[in-house]
Amino acid sequence: MKKFAILGDSTCDLTTELRKKFDIDYCLMGVVVDGKEMVADLDWKEFTAEDLYGWMLAGKKVKTTQVSVEEFENKFKAHLDKGEDVLYISCSSALSGSVNTAEMVKASLLEKEEYKDAKIYIVDSLNACMGQGSMLIKASELRKEGKSIEEVAAWVEANRLKFNQFCTIDTLKYLKNAGRVKASTAFFGDIIGVKPIFVSDAIGSNNVIEKQKGKKNAMNRIVELAKETIEDAKNQTVYILTANAPEDAEYLKQKVTEEIAPKDIYVSTLGPIIGCTTGPKTVVIYVFGKECEVGK
Amino acid sequence: MEPIKKINGEIFKKLIINGCQNLFANKDEVDDLNVFPVPDGDTGSNMHMTINGGAKAINDSNELSIGLIAKQASRSMTLSARGNSGVILSQFFKGVSLELEGKDEVDVKGFSKAFIHGYQHAYTVVKKPVEGTILTVMRESATAADNALTSESSLQDYFKVLITEARESTKRTPELLEVLKEANVVDSGAQGYVYIIEGMAKALDGQILEYVNSSTNGTSLPSVDHPDFNADTRLEFGYCTEFILQLMNYKVDVKNFDLDIINKFLEANGNSIVSFKDDDVVKVHVHTFTPGVILNEMQKYGEFVTVKVENMSVQNSDLKDDRKVVGNAKPKKHQKYAIVAVSSGEGISEVFTQYGADVIVSGGQTMNPSTESFIEAFDSLDADNIFVFPNNSNIIMAAKQAAENYNKSKIYVINSKTIAECYTALAMLDYSADDPTAIADYFEEQISYVVSGQVTYSIRDSKINGVEIKKGDYIGILNKDIVTSQKTKVDALMEMLKADEDIEDRETLVIMFGKDVTDEEKKEALDRISSTYPQMEVGSFDGKQDVYSFIIAL
The missing domain is CATH 3.40.50.510 (Phosphotransferase system, mannose-type IIA component)
Incomplete structure (x- = not known):
C-alpha cells in the first residue's frame, strides 16, 4: 500500500515530541503583532508564550493569519515528491479559512501531470487545539494499524464530533475580538467573577454553553462535563491544556485523576495561534467520547 | 355628629379620605419605626402611597353606593400598593369591598362584617402570616369591635372599640415579634393602620380632613414619585413629542403634500407615531430620543402652531393627571x-x-x-x-x-x-434551559449561593445582636444580620467580611460603591480586601446608590 503523510496546521498544538512519536507534519500559520508578521510555529522559535501573552495584556494588536497558498504547496509537495499521499486534517472551517485554501491548492496540484496519480485528502476537523491534535494522533494510530488513507479519512470524517472540547476562560474579550465565539448576548458582557464555559460545537464553532461563578467552579464543571462525555475512560488519554497557568493545569490533572481516572493524562500548553485567539488564562480539556450535540 | 347607623358610599368615602390624610400627617413617625437603626424606613410612606391611590380615585367619584365606592378604592389601592404593609393594606380593603359588593348601604353590623372579611382576606395573601404585625392588629381590633356590637351600637361606638383594641394590640406587637422587642419599637405597619382608623373616626366626629393630593403639596415625597433624573441619569425613554404644523405654501405644495414624506422621517427617528393631515395642518405625536432632529426637519414644510416635548423618564408626579407618561421610545421587540x-x-x-x-x-x-x-x-x-x-x-x-x-x-x-x-x-x-420554570429555578438556585453584605450608617443609638451601635456609626449587615458597627465605613466593610464564616474560601467578591464613597475610600477598601483575602477575585463598580456606602456580593 502507498504510504501517506498526515498533516495538521498551527492550531493543532502538538508538541515536537508528539509530532515525532506519531509522525505528524503541520502547515504553518502566522501571527501579526502591531503589524509585524511572525511564524506561528509550535516550538515557539520566534517568540515565547510569555512574550505573546505579555503583548496581549499590554493591549498590543495581535492577529493571526491562516495557512498561505505557498505554505500548503511547499508542505504538500514535499510529501508528494517523496511518493507519499497527503491527509490534511484542518483547523475547523468555522475558525479558519485554511481548509478552503487547502482545497484550492489540492485542485491546482492534482491538475499537474507529475501528481496525476497522487491523492490528497482534506478533512475539516470542526475543532482546533488538541481536539484537532488528538484527531491527528488517532489518524496516525489507524495508519499504523495498516488502514489506507481512504479508510483513515473516512473514519476521521465520521468520528470527528466525538473529539470533545470543554474550555473555560477569564474573559471572552479576545475570542470576541477575533470573532471566534458564538454566544447569546446574555453571555457576552465580561462579568466580574463569572466564567463562560464553551465547547467546539457540531459545526466547529466555539459555543458558550453555560457560565459558572468563580474559576474553581468553572474548572470543576469542565471536569464534570468531560466525565459525562468520555467513553471507555480506562483506555483513553485526557488532554489538559492551559495558556500559561501551571497551577490550573495541576489542579485539573488532580481532578481528572480523581473523577475520570483515564489511562493517561497529557498536560501541555496552548500553541501560538490558539493562545492568541483565546488569550491568557485559558484552560481546556479534550476527551474522546459521545458526539457533541451542541449546535446540531 | 349624630350617631351613624347606616353607612353609604358617601360616608365610606369620607372614612377612606380621612384615614389617608391622618396617616399622611403621621407617616414620618411610622417611617422611623424601623427595626434596624438604618436610614431606610419607609412603611409609613408605602402605606400612605397605597391608600392615597384609593383616596384619589374616590375623591372625584359621585357614586353613592358603598359597594361601588369600596370597589373603586380597593382597585386603585391594589395598583398603587407598595411594600409589604401596603400590599396587606390593599388586600384588607379588597376583602372589605368584596363583602360590600352590590350593596348601596350597610348597617353597623354589616360594616363590621366587612372589616372581618377584610382582615381574613389580608391573611390569605400572605404566604406565611407573621403575628405581631399589621395582620394581628387588623384581626384583633376587628374581632373585638365586632364582639362588642349591640343592636344599639352606632358607627362611632364601633370605632371607639376598634381603635382602643388596635392601640392595645399594636403595643403588644413587641411581645409577639422578637426583632421588635430587641429594637424597642412597635410594628410600623400596625402603627400605620392605627393612624388610618383614627383618621376614619375623626370623620365621624365631624373633623373632616379635606382630601389634599399629598404629592402636590409642599411636604410631599418627591423621592417616591420621581425616579431620579439628574446629572448622571441616562436617557432611557426619550421624549414624548407632539406638535401641530401649519404647512406653508412657500415651502411646499400644501394641497398635494403627501403625509408619507413626514411619516418616513418620523419612522426613522422615533416610534409610537400618530400623525394625520387635516387640510393644510399636520398633527403629530411621536416618541423620540432626538426631538430637535424631527422639529428641524418639519420646519422644511411649515411652521409650528404648537409644540410640546416631555421627557418620558420624568414621571409625572401629579396624581390627578391620569395619563401614563412613562413609555418606551424603543420599538417593542x-x-x-x-x-x-x-x-x-x-x-x-x-x-x-x-x-x-x-x-x-x-x-x-x-x-x-x-x-x-x-x-x-x-x-x-x-x-x-x-x-x-x-x-x-x-x-x-x-x-x-x-x-x-x-x-x-x-x-x-x-x-x-x-x-x-x-x-x-x-x-x-x-x-439556555429554554423552559420558563426551569429558568426560574435556575435563577433561584443561583441566588441561594449568594452572600449579601451592606454598609450603611446608623440613625440612632441601638443594640442589636449584641452589637452596640452609636448614632452616626457605620453598620455592616451580612445577609439579614447586623454584624458590626464601626466609626468608618471601610472598617465596617472589613469587619463585616470577617463575620462571614467562609470568607477564606470565597473566590469572588463584587463591590458596588455608593454615592457617598470617595475615591480614597474606594482605594482603601479595594487595597484592604486584596491584602486580607489574596485568593479572592475582586471586581468593583460605581453603583451610585443612596443610603448604602457599600453593597457586596460574595
Whole structure:
C-alpha cells in the first residue's frame, strides 16, 4: 500500500515530541503583532508564550493569519515528491479559512501531470487545539494499524464530533475580538467573577454553553462535563491544556485523576495561534467520547 | 355628629379620605419605626402611597353606593400598593369591598362584617402570616369591635372599640415579634393602620380632613414619585413629542403634500407615531430620543402652531393627571424571555441593563415600587415570559400582586431579596434551559449561593445582636444580620467580611460603591480586601446608590 503523510496546521498544538512519536507534519500559520508578521510555529522559535501573552495584556494588536497558498504547496509537495499521499486534517472551517485554501491548492496540484496519480485528502476537523491534535494522533494510530488513507479519512470524517472540547476562560474579550465565539448576548458582557464555559460545537464553532461563578467552579464543571462525555475512560488519554497557568493545569490533572481516572493524562500548553485567539488564562480539556450535540 | 347607623358610599368615602390624610400627617413617625437603626424606613410612606391611590380615585367619584365606592378604592389601592404593609393594606380593603359588593348601604353590623372579611382576606395573601404585625392588629381590633356590637351600637361606638383594641394590640406587637422587642419599637405597619382608623373616626366626629393630593403639596415625597433624573441619569425613554404644523405654501405644495414624506422621517427617528393631515395642518405625536432632529426637519414644510416635548423618564408626579407618561421610545421587540429588574442607583441600573435586564423599575429599600409600576414595566415589553427580580423582601409582594393582575405575559417573580442577589442572578443569566420554570429555578438556585453584605450608617443609638451601635456609626449587615458597627465605613466593610464564616474560601467578591464613597475610600477598601483575602477575585463598580456606602456580593 502507498504510504501517506498526515498533516495538521498551527492550531493543532502538538508538541515536537508528539509530532515525532506519531509522525505528524503541520502547515504553518502566522501571527501579526502591531503589524509585524511572525511564524506561528509550535516550538515557539520566534517568540515565547510569555512574550505573546505579555503583548496581549499590554493591549498590543495581535492577529493571526491562516495557512498561505505557498505554505500548503511547499508542505504538500514535499510529501508528494517523496511518493507519499497527503491527509490534511484542518483547523475547523468555522475558525479558519485554511481548509478552503487547502482545497484550492489540492485542485491546482492534482491538475499537474507529475501528481496525476497522487491523492490528497482534506478533512475539516470542526475543532482546533488538541481536539484537532488528538484527531491527528488517532489518524496516525489507524495508519499504523495498516488502514489506507481512504479508510483513515473516512473514519476521521465520521468520528470527528466525538473529539470533545470543554474550555473555560477569564474573559471572552479576545475570542470576541477575533470573532471566534458564538454566544447569546446574555453571555457576552465580561462579568466580574463569572466564567463562560464553551465547547467546539457540531459545526466547529466555539459555543458558550453555560457560565459558572468563580474559576474553581468553572474548572470543576469542565471536569464534570468531560466525565459525562468520555467513553471507555480506562483506555483513553485526557488532554489538559492551559495558556500559561501551571497551577490550573495541576489542579485539573488532580481532578481528572480523581473523577475520570483515564489511562493517561497529557498536560501541555496552548500553541501560538490558539493562545492568541483565546488569550491568557485559558484552560481546556479534550476527551474522546459521545458526539457533541451542541449546535446540531 | 349624630350617631351613624347606616353607612353609604358617601360616608365610606369620607372614612377612606380621612384615614389617608391622618396617616399622611403621621407617616414620618411610622417611617422611623424601623427595626434596624438604618436610614431606610419607609412603611409609613408605602402605606400612605397605597391608600392615597384609593383616596384619589374616590375623591372625584359621585357614586353613592358603598359597594361601588369600596370597589373603586380597593382597585386603585391594589395598583398603587407598595411594600409589604401596603400590599396587606390593599388586600384588607379588597376583602372589605368584596363583602360590600352590590350593596348601596350597610348597617353597623354589616360594616363590621366587612372589616372581618377584610382582615381574613389580608391573611390569605400572605404566604406565611407573621403575628405581631399589621395582620394581628387588623384581626384583633376587628374581632373585638365586632364582639362588642349591640343592636344599639352606632358607627362611632364601633370605632371607639376598634381603635382602643388596635392601640392595645399594636403595643403588644413587641411581645409577639422578637426583632421588635430587641429594637424597642412597635410594628410600623400596625402603627400605620392605627393612624388610618383614627383618621376614619375623626370623620365621624365631624373633623373632616379635606382630601389634599399629598404629592402636590409642599411636604410631599418627591423621592417616591420621581425616579431620579439628574446629572448622571441616562436617557432611557426619550421624549414624548407632539406638535401641530401649519404647512406653508412657500415651502411646499400644501394641497398635494403627501403625509408619507413626514411619516418616513418620523419612522426613522422615533416610534409610537400618530400623525394625520387635516387640510393644510399636520398633527403629530411621536416618541423620540432626538426631538430637535424631527422639529428641524418639519420646519422644511411649515411652521409650528404648537409644540410640546416631555421627557418620558420624568414621571409625572401629579396624581390627578391620569395619563401614563412613562413609555418606551424603543420599538417593542417580541421576546420569548424578558427581565424586569428593580434597581436604585444609576450605576447599578446600567450594569443590570448591560447584563441583560430589559426594563429597570427604579426602587429599592427606601423607595418601593408600586404594583402599578411593575405592570407598566410589563406593558413596555412584548414578551411571552417575564422574570422579575426584586431587590428587597419588601418589594416581592408588590411584584407578585402585579403578576396576579397581569395576563398578557407569564410572570415569574424571583425571590431576590438584596441587590447582591439581584446582581448575581443577572450575572448568571442563562436562558439556555429554554423552559420558563426551569429558568426560574435556575435563577433561584443561583441566588441561594449568594452572600449579601451592606454598609450603611446608623440613625440612632441601638443594640442589636449584641452589637452596640452609636448614632452616626457605620453598620455592616451580612445577609439579614447586623454584624458590626464601626466609626468608618471601610472598617465596617472589613469587619463585616470577617463575620462571614467562609470568607477564606470565597473566590469572588463584587463591590458596588455608593454615592457617598470617595475615591480614597474606594482605594482603601479595594487595597484592604486584596491584602486580607489574596485568593479572592475582586471586581468593583460605581453603583451610585443612596443610603448604602457599600453593597457586596460574595
